Amino acid sequence: MAEPSKKETVEVVLKNWRAEVETARVYRDLAERESDEKRKAILIRMAEAEERHAQRWEQKLGDMGQPIPTLTDTFWTRLQRRFTRSLGTDIAIRRMEAAEEKHEREFSAQRDRALAGEQDVQEFLRTSALEEKAHARALNAMAGPANPKTVLDTILKRERWHGRGGSWVADAIYGVNDGLGAVFGIVSGVAGATNNQQHYVLISGLAGMLASALSMGAGAYLAVKSEGEVYEAEIAREKAEVEENPEE
Numbered sequence: 306m307a308e309p310s311k312k313e314t315v316e317v318v319l320k321n322w323r324a325e326v327e328t329a330r331v332y333r334d335l336a337e338r339e340s341d342e343k344r345k346a347i348l349i350r351m352a353e354a355e356e357r358h359a360q361r362w363e364q365k366l367g368d369m370g371q372p373i374p375t376l377t378d379t380f381w382t383r384l385q386r387r388f389t390r391s392l393g394t395d396i397a398i399r400r401m402e403a404a405e406e407k408h409e410r411e412f413s414a415q416r417d418r419a420l421a422g423e424q425d426v427q428e429f430l431r432t433s434a435l436e437e438k439a440h441a442r443a444l445n446a447m448a449g450p451a452n453p454k455t456v457l458d459t460i461l462k463r464e465r466w467h468g469r470g471g472s473w474v475a476d477a478i479y480g481v482n483d484g485l486g487a488v489f490g491i492v493s494g495v496a497g498a499t500n501n502q503q504h505y506v507l508i509s510g511l512a513g514m515l516a517s518a519l520s521m522g523a524g525a526y527l528a529v530k531s532e533g534e535v536y537e538a539e540i541a542r543e544k545a546e547v548e549e550n551p552e553e
Contacts, residue, residue, distance in 0.1 A: 311369070314369070314420065314422075314423065315366070315369060315371055317415060317420060318362055318365050318366055318369070318371075318420075319362075319366065319371075319374065321358075321362050321412075322359055322362035322363060322366065322374065323374075323376060324408060325355045325356070325358040325359035325362060326355075326356075326359045326376050327376070328355045328401070328404060328405075328408075329352045329353075329355035329356045329359065330352075330386075331386070331397075331401060332348045332349070332352035332355065332401070333348075333349075333352045335348050335394060335397060335398070335401075336348035336349045336352065338394065339394060344447055347443060347447065351440050351443070354436055354440070358433055358436075361426075361429055365423075365425070365426055368425070384523060385527065388524065388527045388528075395448050396531075398447055398448045399444075399448050399535050400531050400534060400535065401444055402441050402444035402448065402535075402538055403534035403535045403537060403538035404534065405437045405438075405440040405441040405444065406437070406438070406441045406538045407534070407537070407538070408433075408434075408437045409434045409437040409438045409441065412430045412431075412433050412434040412437065413430075413434045415430055416430045416431065416434075441538070487513060487517050488510055488513040488517060491509050491510065491512075492506055492509055492510045492513065494509075495509040
């Protein structure tokens with residue numbers, strides 16, 4: 306296998322740095338909203354560990370002659386944090402568990418591929434992967450036992466003869482109801498404020514429809530993405546358990 310170019314190596318290091326910084330921010334945010342002092346302390350320790358990882362990647366970037374980046378707070382990252390907060394702490398923790406297991410797999414793979422030629426970070430990648438795995442297990446313990454819906458989803462995925470065609474109906478009804486209510490409120494308000502001037506009413510209605518569509522679309526995308534990450538983490542965990550303990 307060909308050695309990765311310096312540009313490719315820099316991109317991988319930068320990606321790792323960004324992931325560590327973003328993860329630390331999420332842990333800090335979760336810790337601020339956590340009422341249980343024990344769980345709060347665990348989240349803070351995890352944030353500190355991620356920040357140490359980010360500092361190590363910053364050092365690596367400096368060694369490679371690259372400028373230390375600044376992670377800007379974009380509209381997309383703010384939207385993701387807001388969505389994570391809206392999910393509730395337990396669901397957010399499940400999502401972070403999936404992210405930690407993804408990072409563990411990436412670090413393990415980078416030792417043999419993208420960063421195989423970077424001897425100075427080999428040990429750091431190994432220890433980072435172990436820490437990410439420990440974080441995932443701690444988050445799994447914090448989230449507690451699966452709720453009835455999660456258990457039911459597991460059964461339905463295993464027993465495929467059960468029908469599951471009704472979920473989209475509820476989503477569609479909710480979306481239509483929410484959209485109609487929001488647009489009706491906007492149009493009514495503008496009509497009253499402008500003495501029923503039709504062009505203002507029409508523009509406000511179109512703007513409201515567009516905003517509602519974008520909002521619900523972004524929310525649905527993030528919800529499906531989060532659910533997929535959790536499922537991927539569960540599959541990866543089961544696969545790892547089978548490989549480590551094939552007799553169990």
